[in-house]
Amino acid sequence: MxxxxxxxxxxxxxxxxxxxxxxxxxxxxxxxxxxxxxxxxxxxxxxxxxxxxxxxxxxxxxxxxxxxxxxxTGRSPLEAVNMGIDLAQEDVAYRCNLVTLRGSDNIEECTMGDYSAGEISTEEARELIQAMDKLFRTDKVELYPGVSYRHCLVLRAADTGAQLTPPHDISGKPVRDCLPKGVNGSLLLDMMKRSFALLKDHPVNQKRVAQGKNPANCLWFWGEGRKPxxxxxxxxxxxxxxxxxxxxxxxxxxxxxxxxxxxxxxxxxxxxxxxxxxxxxxxxxxxxxxxxxxxxxxxxxxxxxxxxxxxxxxxxxxxxxxxxxxxxxxxxxxxxxxxxxxxxxxxxxxxxxxxxxxxxxxxxxxxxxxxxxxxxxxxxxxxxxxxxxxxxxxxxxxxxxxxx
Ligand SMILES: [Zn+2]
CATH class of the missing domain: 3.40.720.10 (Alkaline Phosphatase, subunit A)
Structure with missing residues (x-):
């Protein structure tokens, strides 16, 4: 059969x-x-x-x-397992999109321009995610590059309970009310704000803008979960x-x-x-x-x-x-x-x-x-x-x- x-x-x-x-x-x-x-x-x-x-x-x-x-138990741990990331039962995984925010230098004033950052290539994305990982990595925080705009954040030995929004649900809409809240919310929001301040000037994005492509100018976290x-x-x-x-x-x-x-x-x-x-x-x-x-x-x-x-x-x-x-x-x-x-x-x-x-x-x-x-x-x-x-x-x- x-x-x-x-x-x-x-x-x-x-x-x-x-x-x-x-x-x-x-x-x-x-x-x-x-x-x-x-x-x-x-x-x-x-x-x-x-x-x-x-x-x-x-x-x-x-x-x-x-x-x-x-x-x-959430989307991201399923992706993390496929990416070969070792998840312990007390760890929490998040999907990390590379997205294009538009309209302002202040994240609160932006709209979700593109949840996929113009379907950014895996090679370009890897460079950006590795740069951000260098910035954020501690013994608790790890960023892993995946395919195209789809990446992964792991918080080791963390609680769950963040309020997060899938970026593809708010295409073209203001992001203000959809920024991270709840458990781990301030940590996640801080990382997003810092990425938004830094990513726009990264050579990968300068090149994308010059080519008329959407820049991957912000990290966006969602899909929280533990390993099922x-x-x-x-x-x-x-x-x-x-x-x-x-x-x-x-x-x-x-x-x-x-x-x-x-x-x-x-x-x-x-x-x-x-x-x-x-x-x-x-x-x-x-x-x-x-x-x-x-x-x-x-x-x-x-x-x-x-x-x-x-x-x-x-x-x-x-x-x-x-x-x-x-x-x-x-x-x-x-x-x-x-x-x-x-x-x-x-x-x-x-x-x-x-x-x-x-x-x-x-x-x-x-x-x-x-x-x-x-x-x-x-x-x-x-x-x-x-x-x-x-x-x-x-x-x-x-x-x-x-x-x-
Ligand atoms: Zn589907």
């Missing part, structure tokens, strides 16, 4: 005015997604429990089969050899915390709509050929398009995923001579009109070669999923169905 999750981050959407009220899933062509809906269980699933904020962290935990109400204790995937679901394919530290971190392998990809995977989709499909097929029974294949592109309101790019991205990833992998599975099962879904919607995540239930399709379903004519869209009347209130229950 071979099983795969096609996780299309942020793919679900709301009606788009430029599409006469249709969604990107409505207007794009995705015959391979439709085929999964036609032959499987098709409906809506709730990935974000009531009372939690819609993040890729808790939503993906759900799809991995872990109830966020039991297992979720996930029951190993093998123990929970009886899958001995499973792996994760993703460009995103958070998703790889969930995989590692669950004891799954992070699978190599030959090609440049960027987590944007320009990522190398062919390479991801090949990596999944190779994993199955090498004896893996389970692959979690995560694609970040639709989410990034949602956050940046790239309307046409989101449509193209969905079509690329369908054609270049789902098509070839399905063809392999159909011809592999074994039973197989497939789960297709986003983690949460990232509506173009809002440019951020929402917690609405998402469409899912779960096809198993052992238990074929006849939904002939089904199309994988938000509307059609709702119209089936199928509602899975806890998306974490789907993994059992996929592997059972």
């Amino acid at each position: 071979k099983s795969i999750v096609f996780l299309c981050d942020g793919m679900a959407d709301y009606p788009v005015s430029a599409f006469d009220g249709r969604t990107p899933l409505d207007v794009s062509r995705h015959p391979n997604m439709d085929k999964i809906a036609e032959g499987g269980l098709f409906g809506l699933a709730r990935t974000v429990p009531h009372g939690q904020k819609p993040g890729s962290d808790n939503a993906n935990l759900s799809v991995f089969g872990y109830d966020p109400l039991v297992y979720y 204790a996930l029951t190993p995937f093998a123990e929970k679901f009886g899958v001995q050899k499973g792996g994760v394919i993703s460009a995103v530290d958070l998703i790889r971190g969930i995989g590692r915390c669950a004891g799954l392998e992070v699978l190599p990809v030959d090609g440049v995977i960027t987590g944007t709509f320009e990522t190398d989709f062919d390479a991801k499909a090949k990596a999944a097929i190779r994993a199955f050929e090498e004896g893996h029974q389970f692959v979690y294949l995560h694609m970040e592109g639709p989410d990034e398009c949602g956050h940046h309101r790239q309307v046409q790019e989101k449509v193209t991205c969905i079509e690329d995923i369908d054609k270049k990833v789902i098509g070839p992998v399905m063809e392999y599975l159909e011809n592999c001579g074994e039973d197989y099962s497939v789960l297709l879904m986003p983690d949460h919607p990232t509506p173009l009109c809002l440019m951020t995540h929402v917690s609405d239930p998402v469409p899912f399709a779960l096809l198993s070669s052992k238990y074929p379903v006849d939904n002939t004519g089904a199309v994988f869209t938000e509307y059609a999923a709702r119209a089936t009347g199928v509602m899975v209130p806890r998306a974490c229950d789907l993994m059992e169905k996929l592997l059972g």
Whole structure:
């Protein structure tokens, strides 16, 4: 038995005015997604429990089969684990974005210009983060460079309880009421203020401004948490050899915390709509050929398009995923001579009109070669999923169905 999750981050959407009220899933062509809906269980699933904020962290935990109400301890520790940072139980991790603040030299007067600092390159970001680490490092405070704008702050032997705001939730808005408060708030705010005073003059940023790019002029902390204790995937679901394919530290971190392998990809995977989709499909097929029974294949592109309101790019991205990833992998599975099962879904919607995540239930399709379903004519869209009347209130229950 071979099983795969096609996780299309942020793919679900709301009606788009430029599409006469249709969604990107409505207007794009995705015959391979439709085929999964036609032959499987098709409906809506709730990935974000009531009372939690819609993040890729808790939503993906759900799809991995872990109830966020039991297992979720914050986003940053999952990323930190993937970055190879040793976290002790009493340590606290924070996501540290490099962001672009605009409008003033006084941080209180600024707006959030860009939560990704123009998708700054990993090399440029590393230089900036290392400079800031030099400035701030003590036996309690450590900054670690990650990928692009996504980095990590560790406070050793610290308390939790900071009030923080994800920067992608306040794009274009004043930051004044969203600066750190609560436990560790003054320490975090002080670091942000000092970074804002210094980063703008760093050679990396002077060059970026000269090239018309957004400068990475401030550190922004959010996503506080301690290391989660996930029951190993093998123990929970009886899958001995499973792996994760993703460009995103958070998703790889969930995989590692669950004891799954992070699978190599030959090609440049960027987590944007320009990522190398062919390479991801090949990596999944190779994993199955090498004896893996389970692959979690995560694609970040639709989410990034949602956050940046790239309307046409989101449509193209969905079509690329369908054609270049789902098509070839399905063809392999159909011809592999074994039973197989497939789960297709986003983690949460990232509506173009809002440019951020929402917690609405998402469409899912779960096809198993052992238990074929006849939904002939089904199309994988938000509307059609709702119209089936199928509602899975806890998306974490789907993994059992996929592997059972
Ligand atoms: Zn997400």
